[in-house]
Amino acid sequence: MGVTLSESAAKHVSTFIAKRGKGVGIRLGVKTSGCSGMAYKLEFVDEMHDEDLIFDSHGVKVIVDPKSLVYLEGTELDFVREGLNEGFKFNNPNVKDACGCGESFNV
């Protein structure tokens, strides 16, 4: 299980890291806030912490802290286009309900 990237997401993450010029991987996480209780965190990673869990997905290191993993177990991060807009989307099987905008959720 763990956390995975879709092929498209992996491709984009690698491109962004290359253009940014540094970074060992990408961090997925959750924090408590937002209108539905929890919010996703999506960040570049320059330094890892001791407790971090690392998943390798299509050649990209996906880094998750153990507390977040509880809420993210089985999540796939996808990269999608909606009209002119494009960005990442969490496909998280643990989510019971999310706020309309999808930036925060409940488990």
Add this chain to the structure above:
Amino acid sequence: MALLQIAEPGMSTEPHKHRLAVGIDLGTTNSLVATVRNSIAVCLADESGRSMLPSIVHYRADGSIDVGQSAVLAQASDPRNTIVSVKRFMGRGLKDVAHVETMPYDFEDSPGMVRLRTVQGVKSPVEVSAEILRVLRLRAEASLGGALDGAVITVPAYFDDAQRQATKDAARLAGLDVLRLLNEPTAAAVAYGLDNAAEGVYAVYDLGGGTFDLSILKLSRGVFEVLSTNGDAALGGDDFDHRLFCWALETSKQSPLSSSDSRRLQIKAREAKEQLTICEEAPIHLKLASGDEINLVITREKFAELTAHLVQKTLGPVRKALRDAGLGPEDIKGVVMVGGATRMPHIQRAVASYFGQEPLTNLDPDKVVALGAAMQANALVGNRKTEDDDWLLLDVIPLSLGLETMGGLVEKVVPRNATLPIARAQEFTTFKDGQTAMAFHVVQGERELVSDCRSLARFELRGIPPMVAGAARIRVAFQVDADGLLSVSAREMSSGVEASVLVKPSYGLSDDEIAGMLQAGVERAGDDMAARALREQQVEADRVIEATEQALAKDGALLDATERAHIDEVLAALRRLRDGDDHRAIKTGIDALARATDEFAARRMDSSIRSALTGHKIDEISV
């Protein structure tokens, strides 16, 4: 649902808190919008994947408006209602616009800014620009999935207050919140990260479709100062296309082509030029309406030879800009290339050999200005780490602000490149005895004479207590806030009377084009000095003439008829010289009058001492 972007470590924003900001390059020929996404500045493309929006607005008879690609074709079919290069009219009066007679538009010279009569009514350049900005705003909102929090819009370094204000107004009209206007060369330097580099002087070489601009920037303590700008408003990539087009005509020995063939050959020439950037040679192949064919191959070497004079022509402004800045090519730490035409290898070679270093070319020269503006916008809305706060660029005064003094001369109070906000004060005094009012004329520009600068505002200070000339102390304070809004106040120090004016730059009061003014300020320094000397002598002559007249009126009785006649004669001679243009002759006349009145002055002195002493005992007078 909202799509997420990757944040910098530790910089994830609270849900709904990420602020959407864009940078906009509002260009003469093309415009672009960019933003920072996943920590990388990117230009936003339309549905067809095109980033560049042609800066063309077509007002159709049915009331609809086409902007960009869809308006390109209307240039030929409906030229009067298809506005191209509207940027040239921003904040400009009709007399400021060059080559009006060759343009297909129906101009209306309204006070301030020129307007255009279209099938949809009279439009100001601000409205036309707003149409372009609105399309870019909608594209950005669709791409970012929300309303924009703010935008940074770029303007040429030589834009004056009226042109900058017109640009801000256009943005407001388009529903954009302008975080800041940024100079185009500065934006290009920001895109290359030069603002994070050590201090130094940089050159920005911007060869667009139809214009060439060269700016010398100095970075110090987070401020980009524009040391000098120069350029050629009628030189660009289009001239290279045209040279190739002419070569194809001559070589293929075709008689003058029909306008449709001619247009197609021009397109072929441009394609060949672009291909030569990548390949050593390119074909120009066109089947004419007559059935004849043009079938040529152009090599990179031949193309470089054909256009060598155009490349050389760009180096003239480069030399002048360096000279204005008092620098040599060896003082330049880096050269930034902007504009699609700088992709041509022989241009890059010429620039490299002139500056003795390879220019910066790794960013797309068409996009680099928009990318820099996006990075600045991202920082201004607070999407960056706090420790990077010093990264914010400061705004500077683009052209000096000053006051008109006697004789139509400019006294600069706030120098060009002063960082905003700023307050500067200077003391002035009265010119005549008993003067109770003073008129202030606020001007902007680098030249010595008021008539060569742009007039911004006028106001008067009344109620100055009568004093002898030069005794009153009037403190004039200039204040420019962070938004570039200027207020000027004048205060007579002994009585405290005060007057002030808030300057919202009024459009189109200029006599000269500011772009020219900056360079002219240095180029014509010699003329200016002569003009200044002349005005100074004229002012001095006026003062001497008036003082002599007063003295004659009061104490004329001290002179006999011959003496009086001599002074009158010298006085009349000085009046004649004063209206001439030889400052040395005026000086001679002033000296002559001084000599002629020497004896008279001595007698007046004696007489006033006598009258002062009359009726007093010697010991009452303290020495």
